[in-house]
Amino acid sequence: MKRFAVFLTILTFIACSKKQEDNYNLAKHIPADTEAIVVTNDFSELLQHIKSNNFLADSEFGLKTKLINQLSYLSNFNFKTETGLSISNLDSKTLVYTITTKKDSGFIQLDSIQNKSVESIQEDGATFKRMNIENSKFFLFETENATIISNSKTKILDIANNRNSLNSNTFKSAYDAADPNKTSIFLNQAALKKMTSIFEKFSFPGFKDFSEWIVLDLDLKKDKLKANGISVHGKQKNFLTNFNGVSPREIEVSKVCPEDFISFYSFSFSSFKDLQKNSKDSIQKSYPNILDNSREAAIIKLKDGELFILNAIESETAKANLAGFGTEIETYRGIPIYEMEKPGVFNSIFSDLILLNENRFYGIIDHFIVFSSDTELIKKTIADHQNSNTIAGKSYYEEIASSLSSESSVLLVSRLPEFYTSIENNSKSSKLKFKKNSLAAFQMIAEDNFTHLHGIFSNSEEQKGSSNGAKQSASFKLEAPVATRAYFFKNHETDQRDILVQDENNTLYLISNKGTIFWKKELDSQISGPIHEVDLFKNGNKQIAFSTGYHLEVLDRNGNTVKPFPIKFNEPLTQPLSVFDYDNNRTYRFVLTQNKRVYMLGPKGKSIKGFDFENAKSNIVKAPKHIRLGTKDYILIAEESGRLNILSRQGSIRVPVNENFKYSENEWYGNDGNFITTEPDSNLITVTQSGAVSRKNLNLADNHRLKANDDLLVYLNENELSIKGKIVSLDFGLYTDPQIFSIGRKTYVSITDLQAQKVFVYDSNAELLSGFPVFGTSEVDISNADLDSRQELIVKGDDNEILLYKL
Incomplete structure (x- = not known):
């Protein structure tokens, strides 16, 4: 029964001491029908632990109350040596107990007890006492070496006449195996059977027929x-x-x-x-x-x-x-x-x-x-x-x-x-x-x-690694397989973040972080490159901007087109949309590319006057990029020929670069006051703000990936991820480009193994965050999507599934 299952818990709070070796033999006075025995050298401390232990004091269960009520009077006794508590009828309303301890003239001082009665009895050839102390009734019998206490007269008479005592070689083996320096608990098969209903909750059948004694x-x-x-x-x-x-x-x-x-x-x-x-x-x-x-x-x-x-x-x-x-x-x-x-x-x-x-x-x-x-x-x-x-x-x-x-x-x-x-x-x-x-x-x-x-x-006070690690909090299904990475999008009405994602049918979804689909919008083609969050009207109500094959689109949070968009082009756009906000004042510049030509449009869809760079010498191979170093703005445009144009806001050459480069698939970044990228032959290229070029051989493989911001350099070289010079060895796999997220004072580096379908997120010291890796099959987005202080991460799961994790 479940109340007996707690028996072991109660008996855990017992002090340890040393057994005595003399003529006193506790084992001789154990009744034959005993189901459980506790042997301890500090019985008083046992009772004190049952009353005062933090867990037991805060918890309430029937067996604890029963033991305390039946044995509370023993606080008046002076236990000095090895004591055994034998218990039977464990599943009954009243326990039958027998206590055996070494005889001692100072064991009980009746004069100091107010509420008491003592009656001497002679019966069945035995002389013993019936006692009532503090409304607890029991019997006490003394041999030459031992004092026996029980709430059963039958047990007293049996012990006095040397009958019905436990005579088991199996128990003797268990008793001899007990550590004499520790408190011991003995349980027989009858006691173990009474635990069966509890342990069947584990689907464990063993206590029905477990062992004679433990x-x-x-x-x-x-x-x-x-x-x-x-x-x-x-x-x-x-x-x-x-x-x-x-x-x-x-x-x-x-x-x-x-x-x-x-x-x-x-x-x-x-x-x-x-x-x-x-x-x-x-x-x-x-x-x-x-x-x-x-x-x-x-x-x-x-x-x-x-x-x-x-x-x-x-x-x-x-x-x-x-x-x-x-x-x-x-x-x-x-x-x-x-x-x-x-x-x-x-x-x-x-x-x-x-x-x-x-x-x-x-x-x-x-x-x-x-x-x-x-x-x-x-x-x-x-x-x-x-x-x-x-x-x-x-x-x-x-x-x-x-x-x-x-x-x-x-x-x-x-x-x-x-x-x-x-x-x-x-x-x-x-x-x-x-x-x-x-x-x-x-x-x-x-x-x-x-x-x-x-x-x-x-039952420790504090547990490490409890529930602060990454955990999946939601999953959302689309009507068709996911085609793009998912993005968080600010909801100005709730001050939370919703989720934007496009499926293979070119349908764009806006979904709440609880899974409600706000709207779906079918587009003419796949979104190319990232989705940008903008605030065209500078009132806190956000819009999204992105490019497709021939269009520049701007939608409000209800999925409606913001006029005068979309802007349609007769020829396909060859690079994803770039959005510049030079002074972080929401005066946006939409920058689009068609082969050699660059278009810069303002918030109203009109060409920006004064931007003079329109045509490169050869096809543009990367989306134009705005980099701010210190107080200076630079626009970088890389050409197929290897030429790098570093322009001012007006489109004129601001930093002349006299070398051509062999570009890898990595972008240009601003890092530590310079412009950096890599070449396919593993060189890290650095261009200063005066145009000086230097190279450093990082011994990178051809398929290496680089990401950087002002003060953090991250690259993936085969299965080694370098974060600020610290190397993390990953399993060999098929990895996405690393991603860097700077949120408040924290920086996160994310990478996904598409082969193993695992997402890893590290801090800026290359320490893996608690709870990672998690399941995922794409690049991710990280932001605080709800109203608590923890960040959220979204990633593609199965083909038509978006997963939301809490970091």
């Missing part, structure tokens, strides 16, 4: 408890004997376990054939080949259902083993989802080890096969894995895992707030208060005759 030695820390011990199997077959001769392995399910999990239960096996040999069934069942290529099976409990996980040794072999196992019904983020031909095929195979639902669907994530009865849970797991939103790598999980052995036969982990909420079933009997990332873990490592047990309960 012992746990406790190590109390400020905000955590560690428990280490053994289970003694005895002669009868039980759950743990399933693992005889099966070597434990590393449990890896955390790599696909979503961070918002409730619990997981996992068991490992070096060989599934060896595991099956230990089955209770005399007839061995046939099983799918995938199990010979697996090393772990697990159940993950989530708020909306559960997942069954098989951890395959090698992913390609696993895929081959699963050929014909199911029919592909859809693809999500590049991962096929299948419907099984024979749902529930694993249920009977694992009947001794795990409680399974009928899982109809599955998908393969790396070397994990994820089964569920709900495809949405498989999609969630895929998304969380791709977004690094699993518990693997989270500091609070690593902290608890570091206290356990690296290899397990069985591992159970629960997120305590969510787990207790799930088992309460809206019951008001318990009010347990856990901190956000509190975890409990219980590990079993099987040997031939016994099993090592390791447990940890963590």
Whole structure:
């Protein structure tokens, strides 16, 4: 029962001391029907911890109240040595307890107690006392060496007459294995069975037939408890004997376990054939080949259902083993989802080890096969894995895992707030208060005759890496595949940012950051280059400006064309639109290119008088660019011939450059007071404001990419990303150009691996932001899109999907 499950938590708050070696023998006075025993050398401190521990003091549950009420009178007693508390009837309204401690003349001073009564009784050949202290009734019996206290007269008489005492070689083995320097908890099979309903919430059946006795030695820390011990199997077959001769392995399910999990239960096996040999069934069942290529099976409990996980040794072999196992019904983020031909095929195979639902669907994530009865849970797991939103790598999980052995036969982990909420079933009997990332873990490592047990309960005050990392907050579907990168666009009505994106049908969408489609507008062709945000009327109401094949378009936030736009050209525009705002005063210049010709238009669509540069000597190969260095404005126009024109606002040559360049695909940038770009042969070109040219060999590959601003230089060279001189080694992949976002005092550098479909975001010190990489298949945009202080990121997901992340 759930109130008994808390029993272990209560018993964690016990001080440690040393057992005494003399004629006093606590084990001789344990009743035969005892279900749980606590042995401690500081019983008074045990009671004090139950009353005053921070967690217990803030939490309310029936067993705590019951123990305090029944044992509160013991604060009047002077416990000086090893004491045992034996308990039976754990699931009843009133506990039956027996306390054994060493006889001491100073154990109780009745004169100092006001509310008391003492009556001597002789019965069944025994002399003992019936006592009432502070309205608590109990019996007290003394032997030559021991004092026995119980709320059951039957227990007193049995002990006095040396009958019905615990006589178990298995218990003796457990008792001898206990650490004499620590408080120990002993639980027998009857007690463990009463925990079955709780642990079935993990889909763990083991406590129905777990072990004759287990012992746990406790190590109390400020905000955590560690428990280490053994289970003694005895002669009868039980759950743990399933693992005889099966070597434990590393449990890896955390790599696909979503961070918002409730619990997981996992068991490992070096060989599934060896595991099956230990089955209770005399007839061995046939099983799918995938199990010979697996090393772990697990159940993950989530708020909306559960997942069954098989951890395959090698992913390609696993895929081959699963050929014909199911029919592909859809693809999500590049991962096929299948419907099984024979749902529930694993249920009977694992009947001794795990409680399974009928899982109809599955998908393969790396070397994990994820089964569920709900495809949405498989999609969630895929998304969380791709977004690094699993518990693997989270500091609070690593902290608890570091206290356990690296290899397990069985591992159970629960997120305590969510787990207790799930088992309460809206019951008001318990009010347990856990901190956000509190975890409990219980590990079993099987040997031939016994099993090592390791447990940890963590309720730390502060947890690192909680929920401040990047997390997906929304996804939006378009009617056709996404054709352009998505852009944030200021909504002057809400002071938030909406999303602009175009699909392959040339339809432009404006979508709120909550997913509402404000409007759709069909354009004549694809948008070329970036979408620019402008404020033509200087009143805070923003418009968007962009170019298509033949048009310069300006639309208001309702999707309406702003007059006199669009501007139509008879010949195609050969470079994307550039927008200049020299003095940041919203006096915009729209700059467009047709081969050698440059057009500069004002906010009303008219040509700017006084801009004299109209024709280059050869075709213009990059969109004209405005760069401000200090207080000076420069317009850079690069030609196919290698000529670089550095112009004034009026279009005259402002900086004469006497060299021609072999241009790479990178633009010109202003950096550290100079103009910079690269040549295909890996040279970094620097042009000063006086026109002096220098080159620096950076040993870059032909396909390198460069981005820069006034004080930050970023380049990608094969799989190395350099940010301000600091090198980040990436996996080899197919990467987008790096992007730089300066927002307030922070600078972000983003890059996307299109092959692995991962988005990386770094700060200006080349440190990867928490929660990255995340899933994405395009360049990104970053801005504060809502009213909180955290930034948002938008990126293409699946073909017709836009994803919104919160950084």
